[in-house]
Amino acid sequence: MGRMRDIAVVGGGGGAVCLLDALSQTSGPPTAVTVFEPSDRLWRGRPYQRDADCILVNLPSRAMSVSAGDRGHFDRWLSRGHRRQTAETADADAFNAAAFPPRALFGDYLETVAHHSVVRLRERGWRVRLVRERVVQAAPRAGGATLTTERGARHPADRVVLCMGAGTPHDGFRLHGPEPGFIPDPYPVSKALAGIDAHDTVAVLGTGLTAADVVLSLHAGGHRGPVFLLSRHGVLPAVRQRPIAHTMRHFTPDHFHALSRQGEVGFTDVVQVLRDELASAGQHPAELETEFALLHEDPARRLRRQLDLVDSQSLGLRILQHTLPVAVDVWPLMPHRDRTELLRHHYRAIHSLCCPMPPTTAARLLAMSDSGQLRILGGLHDVSRTHQGFIAVTDSRQVHADTVVNATSVAPHRVPAAAAPLVDSLITASVASVHPHGGLRVARETSQFIVNGRTQECFYALGDVTFGSLFITAAMPVIVKLAQEISREVTRP
Structure with missing residues (x-):
């Protein structure tokens, strides 16, 4: 019997949990997995740490499953006695508040999924290890890499997956200092x-x-x-509307890949496909055009107007939000100039409308x-x-x-300060490269690093550090999808 392949997972937050769950569902031979996480927020990451119950998830619970192909996974976990009713969710009948549980409760769910995933892997003969140290350097070696932690320990690995979350807000006005306040x-x-x-x-x-x-x-x-x-x-x-089921007919990965075989998929092509999707659902684009036009209306007036639309039967905004998982596939097909134009002129509007509260x-x-x-x-x-x-x-x-x-939003292209030494070492070793829009270059199909147009067999990334190569990097349905794809790649013979 040959040596067990060793997969190193750098970061132990929500992305790592999605990856472990996906690995536990693969059918390959036993493999070794080493997770590196130095913080006290193991499996939770920064977004889902233990905190006040008034801090809620921003997607309905039915969209927060971390188990690929099982959309009801989180809801079933909640139904087994984990749901908490608090003063903040007491008005559930008014706005379906019960569908948005506290983020700390979702962190409990992540811990549960991680534990069960590790148990399943070990039952199948996998070796799973947790190292509570920060990885500060990675050097390529034949067929893999050697990781070095902050304490100087060296860990060989055949595959390396960066699962680093977002960093902390940027102090753009340089206010941090010894003075309080x-x-x-x-x-x-x-x-x-x-x-x-x-x-x-x-x-x-x-x-x-x-x-x-x-x-x-x-x-x-x-x-x-x-x-x-x-x-x-x-x-x-924007204000999230009550969910209404919709199956995408035109705005699908297959449709865009078919378009790409005829040439570049420009921004105008993407807009036209969205219009076709709206038309197939009997919707007029006027609703979306209004929302884009009123992006800068008085904030209180906009809140009031959108709250009045929570139970609207119009599907325009909901269909736009349904495009997010597909955007992962569409973005790499667009020419660089169109991606630059979208980020410069439309990113704020898309982020507001597609990531509502x-x-x-x-x-x-x-x-x-x-x-x-x-x-x-x-x-x-x-x-x-x-x-x-x-x-x-x-x-x-x-x-x-x-x-x-x-409370500024963390720039999706910014490498967390604690991870900078590791990322710098990867770039210096020529196994990673920076994307012009920020983040590291990765291949859409595999999430492998790209350097000079060539994929790096042993190195992968998941999450915010891939922004630029990918458009949506932090939404849970996207993380789950990419984690499943990475799990197949790193266990491939």
């Missing part, structure tokens, strides 16, 4: 926000999903002072806005410290704040 990372909110006085004026940098989490947490904690959401554009995530979150934000406690402002261009706190300058006004919380 600036919170550089809001997670976990139960600890990060605990020291804020209930009467403080709080400026939250960002208007995305993380910023919404901060506001919900302040609200749940009884904060009574003014809260400002501030960003350059002042665009909130739960309606209960939107309702709470709107109630705080209506009461005058919450203000949402765009045009932010400077934040600085003063001798009495902070001053934020927008196009319309100056905001004086006691506390500033950095």
Whole structure:
């Protein structure tokens, strides 16, 4: 019998859980798996760590299964007594809040899936090992690589999969320092926000999903002072509508691959296929055109309008959101110039409309806005410290704040600071290369690294570090799909 193949998984968050589950469903010979994770958030990662129950998942539970081909996996886990009813989900009848459980509860689910996956693998003769150290270097060797941890330990591997999550928010205004009052990372909110006085004026940098989490947490904690959401554009995530089943007829990977055989798939081609999808469902594109046109309307007015559409029977927005998993296949088929144009002019709108917030979150934000406690402002261009706190300058006004919380979205192309030495070593060794749009170059079909147009047999990546090569990198259905594909590749004879 030959030597067991050894797969190294760098990172032990949600992506690693999806990969372990997928590996446990393969039928190949026994293999060794070594997972490297130094943090205290094993299997949960940064998004799903133990935290306040008011922080909810942003997809309905039926879309959060981490088991490929089993969409009901998470819901069944919840039904076995794991569902928690809290004050934040008490209004379930109004906006289907029960479909959006706390993110910490989803972290419990990830831990359960990881445990069961390891048990299944070991029952089949696999060797599974956990190393609680950070990998800081990887050097290629014949048929594989040698990984070096921060303590100097060396680990040989035949296949290496980077499963590093996103980093922390970027301190774009250089506010971090010895003086108090600036919170550089809001997670976990139960600890990060605990020291804020209930009467403080709080400026939250960002208007995305993380910023919404901060506001919900302040609200749940009884904060009574003014809260400002501030960003350059002042665009909130859209409000998720109640799910309606829809089977895609035109916007499918097979359709786009057929188009690509006739030449490049341009942005106008993608828009036309979307129009065809809408038409086949009896929908007019006017709904989507309206949402794109009203992206910058007054944030409170936009919240109110979209909350009124939660039970709308129109499918336009829902169909647009259904395109996300397919976007993984479409993006590499588009010419570079069109991808650049989309990122420059349409990314913010697509991200807002395709990654919406739960309606209960939107309702709470709107109630705080209506009461005058919450203000949402765009045009932010400077934040600085003063001798009495902070001053934020927008196009319309100056905001004086006691506390500033950095809730800006983590740039999907930014390598987490803790992972930079490892990524730098891969680039120096010429087994990884940087994509012009950010992240590392990977092949869509295999998630293998690409250098000078050639795939690197032993190296793979999953998650935010692949942005640029891929368009959607963090949505759970996409992670599950890619993890299944990677599992087939790394176990291939």
